Amino acid sequence: MKSLLAFIKKETMEQLRSGRLIILGILFILLGIMNPAVAKLTPWLLEVLADSLAESGMIVTSVTVTAMDSWMQFFKNIPMGLIAFILLQSSIFTKEYQSGTLVLALTKGIQRYKVVISKTVVLAVLWTFGYWVCFGITYGYNAYFWDNSVVQNLLFSVVCWWLFGVWVIALLILFSTIAKSNTDVLVGTGSVVLVSYLLGLLPKLREYLPTLLTDGNFLIYGVEEAAIYVVSLIIALATSLICFVMSIPIFNKKQL
Amino acid sequence: MDMLYITGLHKRFGDKEVLNGLNLTVPEHSIFGFIGKNGAGKTTTMKAVLGLLKTDAGEIVVNGEKVVYGQTSTNRYIGYLPDVPEFYSFMTAPEYLRFCGEVTGMKKSENENRCRELLELVGLGDETHRIKGFSRGMKQRLGIAQALLNHPKLLILDEPTSALDPVGRKEILDILMAVREQTTVLFSTHILSDIERICTDVAFLNNGVVGVQGKLSEIKTKYRSKEYLVETEREADLLILQKTFPNMQQTGRNQLIFHESHYTIFDMLCFVTEKHISIVKIERTEPTLESLFMEVARK
Numbered sequence: 001m002k003s004l005l006a007f008i009k010k011e012t013m014e015q016l017r018s019g020r021l022i023i024l025g026i027l028f029i030l031l032g033i034m035n036p037a038v039a040k041l042t043p044w045l046l047e048v049l050a051d052s053l054a055e056s057g058m059i060v061t062s063v064t065v066t067a068m069d070s071w072m073q074f075f076k077n078i079p080m081g082l083i084a085f086i087l088l089q090s091s092i093f094t095k096e097y098q099s100g101t102l103v104l105a106l107t108k109g110i111q112r113y114k115v116v117i118s119k120t121v122v123l124a125v126l127w128t129f130g131y132w133v134c135f136g137i138t139y140g141y142n143a144y145f146w147d148n149s150v151v152q153n154l155l156f157s158v159v160c161w162w163l164f165g166v167w168v169i170a171l172l173i174l175f176s177t178i179a180k181s182n183t184d185v186l187v188g189t190g191s192v193v194l195v196s197y198l199l200g201l202l203p204k205l206r207e208y209l210p211t212l213l214t215d216g217n218f219l220i221y222g223v224e225e226a227a228i229y230v231v232s233l234i235i236a237l238a239t240s241l242i243c244f245v246m247s248i249p250i251f252n253k254k255q256l
Numbered sequence: 257m258d259m260l261y262i263t264g265l266h267k268r269f270g271d272k273e274v275l276n277g278l279n280l281t282v283p284e285h286s287i288f289g290f291i292g293k294n295g296a297g298k299t300t301t302m303k304a305v306l307g308l309l310k311t312d313a314g315e316i317v318v319n320g321e322k323v324v325y326g327q328t329s330t331n332r333y334i335g336y337l338p339d340v341p342e343f344y345s346f347m348t349a350p351e352y353l354r355f356c357g358e359v360t361g362m363k364k365s366e367n368e369n370r371c372r373e374l375l376e377l378v379g380l381g382d383e384t385h386r387i388k389g390f391s392r393g394m395k396q397r398l399g400i401a402q403a404l405l406n407h408p409k410l411l412i413l414d415e416p417t418s419a420l421d422p423v424g425r426k427e428i429l430d431i432l433m434a435v436r437e438q439t440t441v442l443f444s445t446h447i448l449s450d451i452e453r454i455c456t457d458v459a460f461l462n463n464g465v466v467g468v469q470g471k472l473s474e475i476k477t478k479y480r481s482k483e484y485l486v487e488t489e490r491e492a493d494l495l496i497l498q499k500t501f502p503n504m505q506q507t508g509r510n511q512l513i514f515h516e517s518h519y520t521i522f523d524m525l526c527f528v529t530e531k532h533i534s535i536v537k538i539e540r541t542e543p544t545l546e547s548l549f550m551e552v553a554r555k
Contacts, residue, residue: 103336252327
């Protein structure tokens with residue numbers, strides 16, 4: 001337990017001193033502010049553009065913005081947060097393989113599974129924290145400017161998206177234990193997400209794929225029932241767990 | 257008792273057989289020099305002992321416990337310094353040592369004391385910078401400190417002196433001498449003078465097998481050099497010498513080398529006096545690593 005905590009401490013220190021923590025912090029705060037800001041600015045923007053739009057034959061009438069528009073922005077912008085997160089963290093294992101820093105820690109007697117657990121915990125906590133900070137800021141502004149109660153399934157839809165992030169992180173961990181370079185990690189993780197997205201275009205498969213969880217906009221408008229999302233929610237949860245469990249024996253056999 | 261015991265170790269990388277049935281026994285409280293050319297398999301052997309490398313066949317026993325690849329429980333007896341140690345560069349030296357102590361599960365107060373003690377020992381006591389800016393010598397010394405941290409029974413060092421200047425080398429050899437009482441030291445090198453300075457036992461590695469191993473003193477008497485080097489002032493004299501002593505071999509400008517089994521030094525000296533050959537120098541060659549190694553490998 002002590003060695004696990006020591007390794008988690010080391011990971012945290014690395015996140016902090018390498019600047020990744022600060023970059024992600026700023027990013028998620030900015031995203032959180034951007035969502036209501038864009039919604040708030042939309043009428044003003046349209047007004048400014050009204051003349052040129054009128055010339056091309058479009059007439060702008062009064063636009064009313066609600067919390068709904070801000071939440072729509074949230075689901076539009078949060079992928080940027082996840083992509084940045086994955087890009088920044090893709091080398092969390094591979095950097096250690098390439099520099100050989102793990103060798104000394106392992107020869108000190110730390111069990112390999114603890115390395116995997118430490119890195120997973122740090123990534124999961126970072127993602128959770130960043131995500132919910134972003135959510136919290138958007139929620140706060142929305143409550144101040146408009147009214148969050150018009151939104152349906154709000155909590156469920158954001159939990160779905162959060163879990164999608166967890167699923168992608170689990171893929172990142174799995175590919176990090178398989179691959180040697182962070183490019184391979186990104187290619188592996190990216191391909192699985194892409195395949196899931198493409199398969200999701202087929203209506204029959206859509207409900208079974210973790211990428212469904214990103215369709216928060218359908219949920220908040222009440223276009224779709226929350227129940228439809230439960231299957232993919234469970235599948236995402238289960239596959240995340242499988243990825244994590246698989247990564248341990250793979251990492252145990254990894255040549256360092 | 258033997259601290260490390262290896263039998264029949266095999267390892268191949270692709271079609272290259274690196275270890276070819278290696279046997280090695282390291283007695284307790286010895287300073288064991290592990291000698292071999294680059295690529296002889298020294299690092300491979302050490303990594304196998306640490307369970308970092310999957311071997312094809314053979315058994316490794318550390319302090320009576322079998323080493324299993326991927327599992328690192330035998331490493332609690334071992335302190336290891338790789339040839340190019342890599343540390344978390346965002347930490348300072350004390351932070352890194354403390355981290356190592358925590359990883360091994362040391363008590364907090366004990367960890368603090370041990371870290372301070374070791375940093376003093378390796379001369380990094382006042383260092384407050386991050387490891388990012390360390391020189392190779394400093395990294396090597398920090399590496400020894402981390403290897404000694406949890407009082408290992410076996411200290412494994414992979415070419416600890418290769419990259420260092422003479423002062424740095426002496427410091428490290430002195431540290432190794434100092435810790436001999438507490439631990440067994442196994443270190444690989446290709447610097448013969450380091451071996452002569454501190455080692456009690458040696459093993460020569462060649463083509464993936466240990467050629468000869470044993471007490472250094474015994475091996476040295478067994479393989480004492482019987483070669484002489486003669487350097488003449490004029491090139492013409494070289495030819496005169498070679499005519500009379502055809503088994504002399506030219507090794508450099510005006511330099512000849514001969515073995516005692518061919519001619520005695522006295523015959524040669526008599527001849528030199530007789531012919532009034534002016535000599536620049538005559539010396540009994542020190543056994544170089546290569547000659548000793550070649551001799552050992554041939555047996």
